[in-house]
Amino acid sequence: MTHDEIRREVGRWLDENWSADLSLLEWRNILVDGGWAAPHWPEEYFGRGFTTEQAAVVKDVFEERGAVEAAQIGPRRLASETILANGSDDQKQRYLRPILTGEHTWCQLFSEPGSGSDLAAASTRAELIDGKWILNGQKVWNTSAHHADFGILLARTDWDLPKHQGLSYFLLDMHQPGVEVRPLKQMNGHQSFNEVFLANAEVPAEDLIGGEGNGWAVAKTTLSFERRSFTRRPTGGGTQGRKRGRVYEEFEAELLIATEPYTWYPQREGRVDLVLQRAKETDAIRDPAIRQEIAKLLSLSKGAALVSASAEAKRKAGTTEIIPAGSIRKLAASVIARQAAHVHTMITGADAMLSGSKSPGGGIIAEILVSVPAISIAGGTDEIQRNIIAERILGMPRGHRFDTGPFRDIRRNVS
Numbered sequence: 001m002t003h004d005e006i007r008r009e010v011g012r013w014l015d016e017n018w019s020a021d022l023s024l025l026e027w028r029n030i031l032v033d034g035g036w037a038a039p040h041w042p043e044e045y046f047g048r049g050f051t052t053e054q055a056a057v058v059k060d061v062f063e064e065r066g067a068v069e070a071a072q073i074g075p076r077r078l079a080s081e082t083i084l085a086n087g088s089d090d091q092k093q094r095y096l097r098p099i100l101t102g103e104h105t106w107c108q109l110f111s112e113p114g115s116g117s118d119l120a121a122a123s124t125r126a127e128l129i130d131g132k133w134i135l136n137g138q139k140v141w142n143t144s145a146h147h148a149d150f151g152i153l154l155a156r157t158d159w160d161l162p163k164h165q166g167l168s169y170f171l172l173d174m175h176q177p178g179v180e181v182r183p184l185k186q187m188n189g190h191q192s193f194n195e196v197f198l199a200n201a202e203v204p205a206e207d208l209i210g211g212e213g214n215g216w217a218v219a220k221t222t223l224s225f226e227r228r229s230f231t232r233r234p235t236g237g238g239t240q241g242r243k244r245g246r247v248y249e250e251f252e253a254e255l256l257i258a259t260e261p262y263t264w265y266p267q268r269e270g271r272v273d274l275v276l277q278r279a280k281e282t283d284a285i286r287d288p289a290i291r292q293e294i295a296k297l298l299s300l301s302k303g304a305a306l307v308s309a310s311a312e313a314k315r316k317a318g319t320t321e322i323i324p325a326g327s328i329r330k331l332a333a334s335v336i337a338r339q340a341a342h343v344h345t346m347i348t349g350a351d352a353m354l355s356g357s358k359s360p361g362g363g364i365i366a367e368i369l370v371s372v373p374a375i376s377i378a379g380g381t382d383e384i385q386r387n388i389i390a391e392r393i394l395g396m397p398r399g400h401r402f403d404t405g406p407f408r409d410i411r412r413n414v415s
């Protein structure tokens with residue numbers, strides 16, 4: 001279909017179906033049944049098999065009309081794309097629809113106290129007992145786990161195989177006695193993550209995804225989506241804030257909960273957008289040393305935007321983006337965020353440390369300084385991105401490995 005044909009068809013369909021008086025769930029069910037909730041997904045799973053570019057046209061029409069989209073924010077997207085790529089037909093039928101309608105929220109249960117960068121060293125244990133997987137262990141840094149219905153989870157099912165081969169991937173129901181979620185408070189005052197303790201938590205046999213021992217391959221799908229989209233902020237239907245109707249009210253309420261853990265994410269990117277304005281307001285723009293640092297920041301930021309635009313254009317043209325391209329973008333974002341924090345500090349001086357509404361930028365400058373470190377950690381640290389770039393893009397030799405052989409014999413960072 002051409003873009004004009006898509007525009008016309010979506011427009012016609014919205015004329016016939018869209019109403020702000022419906023409940024959010026009623027509307028989303030109509031949306032899923034109509035095949036417009038995830039048009040880039042295959043036809044047999046609620047989509048239309050559109051390319052990313054065609055799907056972007058659909059999104060544009062929805063935004064122009066102020067029509068509410070499917071629910072796809074943060075971990076929900078990681079879960080749905082992973083299930084779509086690796087799940088059984090039964091898993092896709094059971095889990096994809098409630099993700100699109102917003103009935104189910106998800107979280108990512110990968111990191112553990114002894115395995116973050118070295119994710120394949122996960123030691124949460126899963127044992128098949130009487131037809132059910134029984135899970136024991138601890139996860140950490142799990143964004144949104146405090147209001148998640150389900151979690152995508154990596155656990156060890158075989159301790160005698162090398163570490164990457166003994167892992168399996170599960171879809172975990174968070175609402176059960178064996179799952180305890182404890183929120184963690186960050187230094188920027190927000191509370192986005194949690195610790196999750198698993199004590200005989202249960203997963204039915206049919207909720208192992210991708211087959212026993214294939215957890216690492218499945219996790220790589222999730223990670224590729226995480227690095228590809230890590231700078232993208234959750235968005236809604238566009239104009240809902242100015243519209244009236246039941247669907248908007250319920251959508252606003254949904255967004256408030258779903259986006260709450262991400263309100264500080266713009267600050268962790270360094271708020272490059274504020275730099276020139278602040279430099280002018282404070283007259284710091286006259287300082288040649290500061291001007292030089294601003295120029296450095298803006299050229300880095302523009303360069304990264306151009307690299308992203310070129311990768312996006314390739315993706316829209318049908319190329320499947322590979323993980324190393326995501327690694328370059330992620331590393332660039334860290335460098336830019338750190339430079340932005342440096343420039344904000346030069347502009348604001350010691351007052352940059354003050355928080356509260358009467359402090360510089362209404363407290364935003366201080367929040368930037370304590371949020372920027374997170375961008376170098378989340379979704380794989382800078383050092384890990386450098387390893388990936390060195391080995392997979394530059395073709396440099398891999399470092400020595402001390403973690404081959406059966407997992408149970410590997411020395412691990414556990415108490």
Ligand SMILES: Cc1cc2nc3c(=O)[nH]c(=O)nc-3n(C[C@H](O)[C@H](O)[C@H](O)COP(=O)(O)OP(=O)(O)OC[C@H]3O[C@@H](n4cnc5c(N)ncnc54)[C@H](O)[C@@H]3O)c2cc1C
Nearest residue numbers: 108109110111116117141142143374377378379380381383
């Ligand atoms: C904002 C945010 C959101 C997050 N959300 C989630 C989530 O929803 N779900 C989830 O499961 N996790 C989540 N995480 C956790 C995140 O994935 C881990 O923090 C990250 O992978 C790093 O692991 P770690 O904290 O254990 O650090 P470690 O792996 O212990 O690293 C410590 C230091 O050692 C360095 N290092 C480690 N290995 C190497 C190496 N081979 N070569 C060179 N240097 C190395 C690291 O770069 C780092 O500087 C989140 C983290 C943040 C900050």
